[in-house]
Structure formats: C-alpha cells, structure tokens
Amino acid sequence: MIPGRWHQIAAASNLLGPDGDLAPTIFAEMSALAVRTGAINLGQGFPDSDGPEAVLAGAVSAIRGGGNQYPPGRGMPELRAAVAAHQKRFYGLEVDPETEVLVTAGATEAIAATVMALCEPGDEVVTFEPYYDAYAAVIEMAGARRRTVPLRFPDFTPDPAALAAAFGPRTRLVLVNSPHNPTGRVLGSAELEAVARLAMDHDAIVVTDEVYEHLTFDGRAHIPLATLPGMAERTVTISSGGKTFSVTGWKVGWLHARRDLVDAITTVQQFLTYVNAGPFQPAVAAGLDLPGEFFLGVAGTLQAGRDLLVEGLQAAGFGVRVPEGTYFIVADAAPLGYHDGLALCRDLPRLAGVVAVPMRVFYDDQDAGRSLVRFACCKRPEVLREAADRLGALRR
Numbered sequence: 001m002i003p004g005r006w007h008q009i010a011a012a013s014n015l016l017g018p019d020g021d022l023a024p025t026i027f028a029e030m031s032a033l034a035v036r037t038g039a040i041n042l043g044q045g046f047p048d049s050d051g052p053e054a055v056l057a058g059a060v061s062a063i064r065g066g067g068n069q070y071p072p073g074r075g076m077p078e079l080r081a082a083v084a085a086h087q088k089r090f091y092g093l094e095v096d097p098e099t100e101v102l103v104t105a106g107a108t109e110a111i112a113a114t115v116m117a118l119c120e121p122g123d124e125v126v127t128f129e130p131y132y133d134a135y136a137a138v139i140e141m142a143g144a145r146r147r148t149v150p151l152r153f154p155d156f157t158p159d160p161a162a163l164a165a166a167f168g169p170r171t172r173l174v175l176v177n178s179p180h181n182p183t184g185r186v187l188g189s190a191e192l193e194a195v196a197r198l199a200m201d202h203d204a205i206v207v208t209d210e211v212y213e214h215l216t217f218d219g220r221a222h223i224p225l226a227t228l229p230g231m232a233e234r235t236v237t238i239s240s241g242g243k244t245f246s247v248t249g250w251k252v253g254w255l256h257a258r259r260d261l262v263d264a265i266t267t268v269q270q271f272l273t274y275v276n277a278g279p280f281q282p283a284v285a286a287g288l289d290l291p292g293e294f295f296l297g298v299a300g301t302l303q304a305g306r307d308l309l310v311e312g313l314q315a316a317g318f319g320v321r322v323p324e325g326t327y328f329i330v331a332d333a334a335p336l337g338y339h340d341g342l343a344l345c346r347d348l349p350r351l352a353g354v355v356a357v358p359m360r361v362f363y364d365d366q367d368a369g370r371s372l373v374r375f376a377c378c379k380r381p382e383v384l385r386e387a388a389d390r391l392g393a394l395r396r
C-alpha cells in the first residue's frame, strides 16, 4: 500500500494497482507483453535507429576527452549558446544564453521543476487532455490542481468555450504541448492565439512542451507560443534533444524564459538533479548546430513511417486520424468491434503480433478515449511494413 500523499500522486498518474500498491505503467506492462510474446512493440515512443553521426561522435569524443565531471549548474556554455542560436535561427527568438537558459535532465525535469517552482498549493494548471502522463503527477506533487480541456477524436481540436471555462481566478500556469503527444496534433495559430489571450487575461504563465518541435509533417510549421506578440515575457519554453536526435536515453533537455522565472526554476532544479549528462551536452549542442537539411530529413523520414503505418491501420479496418506531427498515430478500434482499447491492446499480440497502448490512460475522462489506441511510427520502415502486414490479420 502506497502511503499518504503518494497514494494520491499514484492515482493521478494511473499507477494505483487494485490493492493500493504501485502498479507498473501501461508502457512497462505493454513492453513486457511485447518481450513475452515476441510482438512488434509500437507501444512506447522511442526510435529503433541511431541519430546523426556528428551527435554520437560528439559524445564519444567528450567521454574520451575527459568531459566526465559535473558540468556547470545551468548547463555547459556551448549547449546554452546552441539553444539560444537554435531559437534565433528557427523562430527569430532572442534568448540570452547566460541568464535565460537552463539545461535539465530531459524535458521531464524541466516540466517538473517549472511546475514546482511556479505553483503554490491550490493553484490551478490548465492543460489539454489527453496529456503526457508526467503532467498529472507533477501538478499533484506541487499540490496544485489540473483543469483539463478535452481534445476529442477524430479532429482533436479544443472547443474555445471549454478552453475559456478552464481558466479562473486560481489559474497560475497553462501547460501546452504542441506538437502533441498522444494525438499528433500540431496546434495552429488561431488555437495558440486563444491560449495566449486567455493567459494574458488571467495573468498566467504559459509552459510549452515542444519536444516534437522538428517532427511535423506535410510542410506544417511548428509555432512556439513564445513567438506570439507579448508572449515571450510570460512563456517558459521547454524542449529536449531526445526526439530530434533519436537519443531518448540521454535525457538532455532545456528551458528558456525570462530571467527571474529561470532563477526561480533553477532554485528547484538544482536540488532535483543539480546537473546531468555532462558529456552528452556538447554532443546535443553539435546537433542543434546541424544544417537545416538535417532537421527536414528527420521529419521526412518520420513522415514516411507515418504513411506506412497509417495505410496499414486503415487497411486493417481502424478509424485513423492522420497525425500532423510527433511519433504517434491514434486509431479507433470501434469499427473493428472493439470498444475497449485496453482490451484490444492486451489481445493485440495474440491477434496480430503487435503491441500498442490504450489512449484512455492519457485521459481523465476515460470514456473520451475508450476505444482509441496509440501506435508509434518512429521505427525502421521494414519494421513498420511488417507491423502493417501483421495488422491485416484483424481484417482477415
């Protein structure tokens, strides 16, 4: 039995087992199922091929060159400079690498430290649901409350009235993830402007999780909220190298914001990890400096993977929302006669030799995502082709 307050935190993140013990995450459960059955694991979102040679070589040479001790608390100067240069090059944002950037243990630590630093107990955090599972847990850990705005299949577009209704006198933060895991939505300018207007009206800080910033499809541009008029001052922009450079195990993340916000967040972050990933920081800096073709290439490769898997899912009889970005495709199992995505995910290795994750774990309103399933398309083409082929068994 998990004691006291942690019980609540585990419950908020769907980690409470039937006896009140800590249950494995759905990703752990589904990955174990994939190992046990030999199924293709399209559950957890990690790529199955390595990132660019310049990035990998950068880490090897940093390790061989003695870069193995604690880096500076705010991150290595070359990575902070590379983050600032990247924000200028891609988005025209002016960021001071000395005072406005903090390197973190992945985007996850950046989000946790930000929420803990900027929320008082009882404050409210507005976010969309479904959401990345860490959000509910860190909001709970900070003693804050989440107010969610549903994104519903198939268009996953927020209802403006529901968005406005989520704001109130206790709203402190708005936590926005675009490109969005798990829906694959890339929010457009009108949607972002609506968030910005409400944040200004309620004097809230916007925290943006942009880890999929380079993974957008069909020429769709990612728009950082900090680029909207008046928003640089009230936005904490978070990203990481994991997805862009296919190094999810390195956990090199960062954030940038107004100096006083970065100072407040650093106060928390330095007692969470203080620093991490010393030799990987210059390697990620080298990645951020890569030419534009590299970034287009990553998105193009992923888009081809998306197309392969979308086609396979449609042919198998799923209802599919074609994602605009990210590693993920959401499919509706209802047309196949499955109204419970969790039941389908538990059966899928036996039925088709593939593993996916049920969407309802990402929702507070479990009914909203009941028949939906998330598949990862960040795998090699031969793996996705084989998965698409196997999924055809559902129709046969």
Ligand SMILES: Cc1ncc(COP(=O)(O)O)c(C=O)c1O
Pocket: 045, 105, 106, 107, 108, 109, 132, 177, 180, 181, 209, 211, 239, 240, 241, 242, 248, 251, 252, 253
């Ligand atoms: C939306 C979102 N934010 C953050 C993360 C975690 O990023 P990192 O590995 O850099 O902590 C993920 C990883 O899956 C994610 O999907």
